[in-house]
Amino acid sequence: MSDNKQFVATASGVIEHDHNHDGVNRRGFLKCMAWAGTGALCVVEAGVLKSVALGAQLGSSKKQPTASQLSFVQISDSHMGFDKPANPDVVATLKAAVDRINALPDAPEFILHTGDITHLSTPEQFDTVDQILKSTNKEVFFVPGEHDVLNDDGAMFRERYARNSKGAGWYSFNKNGIHFIGLVNVMNLKAGGLGNLGREQLEWLEDDLRAVKHSTPIVVFAHIPLWTVYPQWGWGTDDGAQALSYLQKFGSVTVLNGHIHQTMQKVEGHVTFHTACSTAFPQPAPGQAEGPGPLKVPADQLRKVLGITNVNYLKHRHALALVDSSLE
Amino acid sequence: MPTPRSQLLIAMLGLALILAVVLPSATAIGQPAPTPATEVKVDNFTFSPEVVTVPVNSTVTWTNKDDVPHVIASTNATFRSKGLDTDDHYSFTFTQPGTYSYYCSMHPKMTGKIIVQ
Numbered sequence: 001m002s003d004n005k006q007f008v009a010t011a012s013g014v015i016e017h018d019h020n021h022d023g024v025n026r027r028g029f030l031k032c033m034a035w036a037g038t039g040a041l042c043v044v045e046a047g048v049l050k051s052v053a054l055g056a057q058l059g060s061s062k063k064q065p066t067a068s069q070l071s072f073v074q075i076s077d078s079h080m081g082f083d084k085p086a087n088p089d090v091v092a093t094l095k096a097a098v099d100r101i102n103a104l105p106d107a108p109e110f111i112l113h114t115g116d117i118t119h120l121s122t123p124e125q126f127d128t129v130d131q132i133l134k135s136t137n138k139e140v141f142f143v144p145g146e147h148d149v150l151n152d153d154g155a156m157f158r159e160r161y162a163r164n165s166k167g168a169g170w171y172s173f174n175k176n177g178i179h180f181i182g183l184v185n186v187m188n189l190k191a192g193g194l195g196n197l198g199r200e201q202l203e204w205l206e207d208d209l210r211a212v213k214h215s216t217p218i219v220v221f222a223h224i225p226l227w228t229v230y231p232q233w234g235w236g237t238d239d240g241a242q243a244l245s246y247l248q249k250f251g252s253v254t255v256l257n258g259h260i261h262q263t264m265q266k267v268e269g270h271v272t273f274h275t276a277c278s279t280a281f282p283q284p285a286p287g288q289a290e291g292p293g294p295l296k297v298p299a300d301q302l303r304k305v306l307g308i309t310n311v312n313y314l315k316h317r318h319a320l321a322l323v324d325s326s327l328e
Numbered sequence: 329m330p331t332p333r334s335q336l337l338i339a340m341l342g343l344a345l346i347l348a349v350v351l352p353s354a355t356a357i358g359q360p361a362p363t364p365a366t367e368v369k370v371d372n373f374t375f376s377p378e379v380v381t382v383p384v385n386s387t388v389t390w391t392n393k394d395d396v397p398h399v400i401a402s403t404n405a406t407f408r409s410k411g412l413d414t415d416d417h418y419s420f421t422f423t424q425p426g427t428y429s430y431y432c433s434m435h436p437k438m439t440g441k442i443i444v445q
Binding site for chain 1: 372373374394395396397399403410411413414429430431433434435436437439
């Protein structure tokens, strides 16, 4: 790494695959908080990690992909209704995320929200998020988090955001040559277990992928990480490996998740796993606190640990480029 | 003279009257031994205490002390709370002996047990 930004790599790190065979050892989880605090962006292009100064990314065209075939944004964990000390104003930070989206030089075509839209699944909380996201003038695709399906098994979520979905709310669609798959792994969770897709959804996924060419880039998005990040805190999906086995034959797979309120990245074969920051509050790095509850940071630091993820699909590139940027 | 049969009837009515007067007050003053309400604290993504043993007819109350909501759900669907926000309570009265395993349906790593004897 030629940059002078700090990032955290642990011995338990899992970024092992070297797409570009450049000999760079990238073992380690990459943690948004360490990066964002320095005002840096975390850029991953074709498996290569780079850091770009915030001003350069947003202000200069030199670093910008000019041949982007598709640009979209992932936001996550807006937790509308949360009002505890970790962030007493989640409306303001979601609005800041929208400002961030609207200021992107390469205008995104749409937005993915990877769940925990609300804190307590109330209609008012859903309404507030819808109202704020409206000012992006973008289509938004949602998958539910466990906070969005609290008292009705997700009926309200599906009525609002997934009317044409299957089962608990899963669906797929195509955009600019990319096949997108929204999965639901927050329903029917088993005591002692992790996230759960279930047999019916797995069968649908296997069937859905049958008609997709192996050269088609795939983007899978779901709330809880499909890879095992930290099972002690429930940060993984019990039958995620089964889902991923159906994706092995595809040349480019990007898995976008939320839930853990911090960015992490892993590249395994042709599969890139990435989690986005929350727009509401951060959570501790795995094992770095007694539990995974909201992490309270000084008020003037909060927006540095919240953020959005911009995803660019570039022509002639193998993997999608993921750019995390903090709200401040 | 009343027949022996009607004497028995009168005696039974009398006994019933006495019981009707005495029993509710006996219950009200806590006899037989009261069944104390049992508190389970939900804090830092754990149930505390994790295992609780109570006599039959005990009411267990869970209180969420976390900054995030939790749902108290028995593994065999005997009981299930709504989403409990911070400081919300949920109570359930156990009228049958047995071991009741439960978890948080939002954070299923959180598990606990109520043993009713």
